[in-house]
Amino acid sequence: MREISLDRLRTLVTIADHRSFAEAARILHLAPPTVSLHIQELEDRIGAPLLSRKRGHVRPTAIGETLLARARRLLADTELAVDDIQRQVQGLEGRVRLGASTGAFAHLLPQALEVLEQRHPSIDVQIAVLTSQETLTRLKEGTLDIGLVALPQPATAGLVIKPWRRDPVMAFLPAKWPCPARVTPKWLSGRPLILNDSTTQLSRLTTEWFAADGQRPAARIELNYNDAIRSLVAAGYGAALLPHEGGANAAQDTRMVVRPLRPALWRQLGIAHAAQVDRSTQLALDVLSKLR
Template identity: 70%
Template sequence: MREISLDRLRTLVVIADLGSFAQAARALNLAPPTVSLHIADLEARIGAPLLSRKRGQVRPTAIGETLLERARRLLTDVEQALDDVQRQVQGLAGRVRLGASTGAIAHLLPQALDILGVQHPGIDVQVQVLTSSESLARLQDGSLDIGLVALPQAAIKGLEIRPWRRDPIMAFIPSSWSPPARISPGWLASRALILNDNSTQLSRVTSDWFASAGLQPPARIQLNYNDAVKSLVAAGYGATLLPHESAAPEHDPRICMRPLRPGLWRHLGIACRQGEVEQGTRFVLQVLMSQVAKS
């Protein structure tokens, strides 16, 4: 089955609007025989006349009116689609898919998204809760544009991972436990613990911290949602090790936050695909990187 060309539909619309083949040829910058050929092709495809000539005036037939109504909507939709795509190419609009942990989403992204909303209001950042490994996998398969990931990460072909920020890892302990001023692996290992599971970089970092003192304490519960973990700490269920972002709000008075001895840090990076990225993604990356100096 032959497809109907948009150019031929546009020719039909212009002829109907101007009431003349000759005027339509001038408006479309086409030779008059080409305009006639467009209409002949359409009529052959439809199997019925689309235009009639009466007293020198060209008018659509009843079937022509039906096709014109659809053609106008279709051409308008095409123009809108091209305009939307062009705005996305220019970075004036579009969607950017970003993956991050719950902690980063709650405490690190809001300020960047506020700035982006002022500077580039047409960009829609769609945030997904993902572990670092999930973000990297989705970047590779093309279903994600930016990932906030824990460092270090092994080099991955086709991806660029740049350092972003460093936050101290602190002990969050029920206030009723009366913890010391600084927390050592030995002191913490003898208590009930709420820790991330081993799918996270934080789990590996904290395991190494305990291992440096020859310890491997079991977790009472493993949970990867930081706010939920803090709620359990506040209820006296156990202690935990979590990064402390400077932008985080004051914590619950039922929780004591203590530095570690030896100190421990959570390093975050920004991952994206190598090479040219869409302008909207580039704007989001620029805003995120501008936050490094303020972190």
């Protein structure tokens, strides 16, 4: 079955609104024979007259009125759809799907979300709490737009991975413990430990930090939720090695103390995204890039 062109419907609506073929041709920038052809094609497709032309007056027939009502809705929906898409292309509206770890979500992303809300309130940011590997997998699948991942990561075809921020890893210790000014691998390995699980980049970093000093401690428990780890430290369950994200831990529990490491250890985060991004994603990337 042959489809009806929106251009033909627009011609019909314009004629009906202005009661004139000639005026419709002028408004639509079409030759008068083309306007007549559009109506003839519609009438052939419908199988009935759509316009009545008597004594110089043009009026819709009963069938024409029915089609006009549907045509106006179709044309309005089309204009709305085009406008919505154009607003997304311009970054005025849109959706950004972002993956990040619990630590980044709790302490770093709120700043970016606040700025985005102020500057681009029509951009909907959807967040998934994921490990770095899960984030990269979903970026490759196209189900995420931006990912905050621990570095280093291997080069991945179709993805851009850029360094974002570098935070010191610190020792989080129960305040009741007698603690040195700087914590060494040897001192810490003899204490109960709460460590990130072995699937994380932070686990690999801390394992290498201990191993460089010949230490291979066993964790009392492994978790992948930094706020829960901090709560256990404050409760006296053990010590942890966690990133210290600027002022993120300023309101720290007084039952816990934070000490620098010797030798120092750093956790670096990167921003990952597809090589080609839409306007909304680029605006979100611009905001994130300034949070260092």
